[in-house]
Amino acid sequence: MSSVTIRGVQKKYGALKVLHGIDIEIGDQEFVVLVGPSGCGKSTLLRMIAGLETVTSGEILIGDRVINDVPPKDRDIAMVFQNYALYPHMTVFENMSFSLRLRRQPKNVIDGKVREAADILNLSKFLERSPRQLSGGQRQRVAMGRALVRDAEVFLFDEPLSNLDAKLRVVMRTEIKALHQRLRTTSVYVTHDQIEAMTMADRIVVMNAGRVEQIGTPLELYDSPANMFVADFIGSPSMNFIHGRLRKSAEGAHLECADGTPLAVPAATGATDGQPIVLGVRPEHLRLASGSEGYEAIVDVVEPTGPNLQVYATLAGVPVCAVFNERHDFRPGDRVRLNFAEGHIHLFDEANGTRL
Structure with a gap:
């Protein structure tokens, strides 16, 4: 050998x-x-x-x-x-x-x-x-x-x-x-x-x-x-990407999306305020939020695979895919609220695609 x-x-x-x-x-x-x-x-x-x-x-x-x-x-x-x-x-x-x-x-x-x-x-x-x-x-x-x-x-x-x-x-x-x-x-x-x-x-x-x-x-x-x-x-379905600008303040950091939606991101990103960045999150790390928490998404397509449920939706004006292990009776047009699993947000430099 x-x-x-x-x-x-x-x-x-x-x-x-x-x-x-x-x-x-x-x-x-x-x-x-x-x-x-x-x-x-x-x-x-x-x-x-x-x-x-x-x-x-x-x-x-x-x-x-x-x-x-x-x-x-x-x-x-x-x-x-x-x-x-x-x-x-x-x-x-x-x-x-x-x-x-x-x-x-x-x-x-x-x-x-x-x-x-x-x-x-x-x-x-x-x-x-x-x-x-x-x-x-x-x-x-x-x-x-x-x-x-x-x-x-x-x-x-x-x-x-x-x-x-x-x-x-x-x-x-x-x-x-x-x-x-x-x-x-x-x-x-x-x-x-x-x-x-x-x-x-x-x-x-x-x-x-x-x-x-x-x-x-x-x-x-x-x-x-x-x-x-x-x-x-790497990954199937592939990672979701949401483009926007990083905004930093004393209260923390968020991604300002094209439609104005603010998505919370880790403060220590290695990027500067106002820099164009991309937020990445894998489908299994999009979770259903309770009450008024999270971010509103509109269901577009529901694909039951047996072991899990793949839901394609629009969040902050961007198409995303969420994968749930539980059974849900979603229908196209339904409004749901989604959150990002803590510790599973990826941030990339929009200019060259490298990880921040």
Whole structure:
């Protein structure tokens, strides 16, 4: 097992720069997820680790070895692709053993490794089937098994669940996490789905437009986002944002909204009086207020999900979402009063989006 170090890595295609100096330290046995919107550079970075893309500048290391110019086959990595990449004319056993047969491993070694991997992935009874006789989830397990038999130092996953239906994605992400907990192989996983990132990762790297916005554990990113991009991208439903100007006085501080509504904010904000700022609050931290407390909101849409109730409303002239664990019989047009949960208000500089 080995660490992966990415130092000042840039990638250009002619005059187009797609990665702008990426620095990431991935520890031995760690499961790190690269997440971000389409076009942010996460798959390009993964392919550079794999050796499928060249490095324009900077260094990539596996352990203490710089691998910039090392051929993919000599990097001791195993990759699981989005489209499975199985040979349709081969059986499951032949697909899983392909890399071992290319290396001319002894037959008994190949048989042992394939059957061990098949047992781990619940594929033992499918070894003689062809890929077309398998479900999507089973095919993905075969692709994982093909990587598993190689005993590689690093596993790379390039959006492996994006072709599966919603229910199967939940099952497979649990299986991948359980597999990592069992094998403890250093893993780098790419996805655009922040729920996958939150549920699977030891640490998450949030990328945007070829840059790293923040690196941290799932809860660090959720509870203390470094900027508005991370705050908006991590969490479902995403964080509510209310723009306004900070007003300070001897009595405290408040956000003056565009419609004139004053929303109380912590006094020690690090911003100056009159500065344009953005208040952020997660949907589950909007609470029903009692009596005349809180702020009036008008209900627009009610979405019962079963475990909770998502209520979309207008507060201070701004659309917001509130999530309640309790059942409420709200109707569009109802007027409710909402409060912010104490200690869960986030403030950002409107000019650059950074956390205050």
